[in-house]
Amino acid sequence: MKIKDLSAYQHDEISALLGNIPFFKELQTQGQEQLAVLMRHSCLVELEPGETIMRRGDRGSWLYFLIKGQLSVYLDEAEPLNTITPGELFGDLALLCNHERKATVAAQPGSKQCLLFATDFKPFGDLTNYGVIDLHTKLAFYRTMVHSIRWRLEVNRMEHPKHPLAAELRQVPTYSGEKGVEAELQSLFSQAQFLASVLDSWNSEGVALEDVMVASAANR
Incomplete structure (x- = not known):
């Protein structure tokens, strides 16, 4: 495993690497x-074939976006349960x-x-603390999370329409107030936690176990 400091890269190089990740693409503009x-x-993290980036049972504050290559998701040492492809984000469910x-x-x-591309979630701090990460950035991030977790749950629901947890999707908190304000952020956070808990429960039953949230441009 090689960990590379971003200071070694030119601005244009970083922009090209992040161009297919919606959250960072929005921040670029x-x-x-x-x-x-x-x-x-x-x-940036480079992995050779077979190298591990995240282990079951670990705790951590890092989120990972796959830029190039393919990753496998394992419950144990058996066959992989899922594949992560470029543009996907993983490591979020454990945080939420x-x-x-x-x-x-x-x-x-x-x-x-x-x-x-690895990002430490710690700077986000408490939800309504904007000392490091401002309101706009947190809104963009949690909108992406809500959309992407919901998308993965919809895939599960289509594959298992009679599963008991499919009905939970109808209970997701909604928000109809003013956009771009703290109230929307609090609502998005509640939605993300609710959806993550449903997906976490679903995955824990072995239906489609993964600690992965899809956040690719194709799913926006």
């Missing part, structure tokens, strides 16, 4: 100062649900080198 803050708490990682994630054996 609307929040360069906030993007710079997150860059100080981020790095405040629990240990539920799966091990490793570069696929025999595949090409994997490149990941």
